[in-house]
Amino acid sequence: MSTSEQKQVQTNTESTTHFGYKTIDKEDKVSMVAGVFHSVAKQYDVMNDLMSFGVHRLWKRFTIDASGVRPGNKVLDLAGGTGDLTAKFSQLVGKKGTVILADINSSMLNVGRDKLRDKGLVQNIEYVQANAQYLPFEDNTFDIVTIAFGLRNVTDKEMALRSIYRVLKPGGRLLVLEFSKPDHELLNKAYDFYSFNILPKMGELIAKDGSSYQYLAESIRMHPDQETLKSMMDNAGFEQTSFKNLTGGVVALHKGYKF
Amino acid sequence: MLAQILSSSLELIINKALALNSYAVDLNKLEQKTLTIALTELGFPLSFSVNSNAIIVSNLTERADCTIHTSVSTLRALKVEQQLTDLIKQGKLDLTGDIKVAQQFSVFAENLDIDWQSELAKHIGDVPTHKLVSFGNNMADKLQFAAKQINADISEYIVHEKCLVVTRSQVEKFNLQVRNVSDQVDSLETRIKVLMKGRIKT
Numbered sequence: 001m002s003t004s005e006q007k008q009v010q011t012n013t014e015s016t017t018h019f020g021y022k023t024i025d026k027e028d029k030v031s032m033v034a035g036v037f038h039s040v041a042k043q044y045d046v047m048n049d050l051m052s053f054g055v056h057r058l059w060k061r062f063t064i065d066a067s068g069v070r071p072g073n074k075v076l077d078l079a080g081g082t083g084d085l086t087a088k089f090s091q092l093v094g095k096k097g098t099v100i101l102a103d104i105n106s107s108m109l110n111v112g113r114d115k116l117r118d119k120g121l122v123q124n125i126e127y128v129q130a131n132a133q134y135l136p137f138e139d140n141t142f143d144i145v146t147i148a149f150g151l152r153n154v155t156d157k158e159m160a161l162r163s164i165y166r167v168l169k170p171g172g173r174l175l176v177l178e179f180s181k182p183d184h185e186l187l188n189k190a191y192d193f194y195s196f197n198i199l200p201k202m203g204e205l206i207a208k209d210g211s212s213y214q215y216l217a218e219s220i221r222m223h224p225d226q227e228t229l230k231s232m233m234d235n236a237g238f239e240q241t242s243f244k245n246l247t248g249g250v251v252a253l254h255k256g257y258k259f
Numbered sequence: 260m261l262a263q264i265l266s267s268s269l270e271l272i273i274n275k276a277l278a279l280n281s282y283a284v285d286l287n288k289l290e291q292k293t294l295t296i297a298l299t300e301l302g303f304p305l306s307f308s309v310n311s312n313a314i315i316v317s318n319l320t321e322r323a324d325c326t327i328h329t330s331v332s333t334l335r336a337l338k339v340e341q342q343l344t345d346l347i348k349q350g351k352l353d354l355t356g357d358i359k360v361a362q363q364f365s366v367f368a369e370n371l372d373i374d375w376q377s378e379l380a381k382h383i384g385d386v387p388t389h390k391l392v393s394f395g396n397n398m399a400d401k402l403q404f405a406a407k408q409i410n411a412d413i414s415e416y417i418v419h420e421k422c423l424v425v426t427r428s429q430v431e432k433f434n435l436q437v438r439n440v441s442d443q444v445d446s447l448e449t450r451i452k453v454l455m456k457g458r459i460k461t
Contacts, residue, residue: 061263065318091310
């Protein structure tokens with residue numbers, strides 16, 4: 001058995017995973033992550049703007065620009081939450097295209113659906129409650145799949161990447177926007193200080209939920225760095241994989257194609 | 260990220276301008292059409308797509324129906340539809356794709372007519388708006404006068420006091436003298452040729 005195959009078996013047979021810095025049973029992660037997002041759903045957009053000083057909007061714009069979306073495309077916005085990417089994709093694919101906003105969490109999906117309906121975006125958007133590991137779509141369905149700030153909350157990331165690969169059309173692409181590892185040590189330290197000292201306090205003050213934002217900071221640290229995620233995408237079958245660091249590597253956009 | 264900052268700001272401004280326009284602009288003909296402008300001064304393209312009577316600005320190039328390569332200085336002239344072909348002939352812009360899309364966007368830009376004073380008056384009232392606009396016009400006149408004055412003073416200093424450059428009349432006088440010398444040389448050359456011919460005959 002090759003080293004990679006051994007690794008694969010190890011990953012598949014492991015019954016534990018991370019929830020922030022805690023090690024928990026894999027079967028518990030979904031409900032624990034669900035608890036976090038049920039709790040923060042209503043304040044999610046406000047907190048995003050406050051925590052990132054509005055820069056998350058630019059990261060998401062960058063993702064749209066890198067997607068190469070065309071009118072008529074079918075797009076899956078996975079872990080789409082409150083629908084920021086869906087809103088933009090909906091305008092760019094037009095009436096002939098479709099955008100599916102999928103999230104495992106019903107509270108996030110409800111907030112997203114209300115927000116998009118309030119914006120008058122109803123024509124070409126569908127809502128699906130789905131687990132990224134078991135996508136309920138046929139093979140070769142989507143031109144583009146995006147997952148923004150969602151992959152780190154998935155219990156089995158490799159399985160989710162394989163599931164995404166399956167539902168992408170040949171020629172389709174996956175874009176993963178996720179917190180990553182800053183490339184400068186000084187920025188890393190400042191970011192650590194901000195994440196563990198200021199972020200939970202902001203969460204406590206505004207969303208009345210400091211522990212969820214403590215989990216956010218911890219889950220970011222436990223998420224694979226840029227190169228590791230790229231190799232995970234390679235292992236899942238994606239080709240021409242690449243990543244681009246944004247804001248000094250605080251966030252990275254990974255891209256891969258299915259041919 | 261500069262590209263994203265610029266595109267989001269432009270999107271906000273354009274759609275605000277559309278909302279404030281004196282009459283409703285019909286963008287139905289341009290639905291899902293995209294005009295991409297690649298400016299030589301910027302390192303990235305700007306794409307303008309139409310969806311449900313709103314403009315979406317992005318840096319996507321894959322969806323362009325028409326792409327214009329030009330410079331910032333030519334952009335202003337693009338607002339006038341009739342100038343489009345002239346600018347292409349002059350080599351000031353390079354256009355690929357459907358020219359009709361560029362023309363329709365040009366018509367849209369030409370038709371934008373926003374009554375800024377009325378919009379401002381809605382927020383701060385008629386009298387403050389009048390005062391503010393008068394003050395603004397006054398300041399603009401003064402700035403224009405000051406700019407002219409500074410220009411004249413600098414010219415005076417460079418030309419007459421420091422003699423770093425010559426005046427137009429001095430250049431014209433010099434050119435006239437050069438032409439006179441050239442004419443004299445030509446006539447001397449002709450005379451020499453005539454004399455040489457006569458000498459060869461004898």
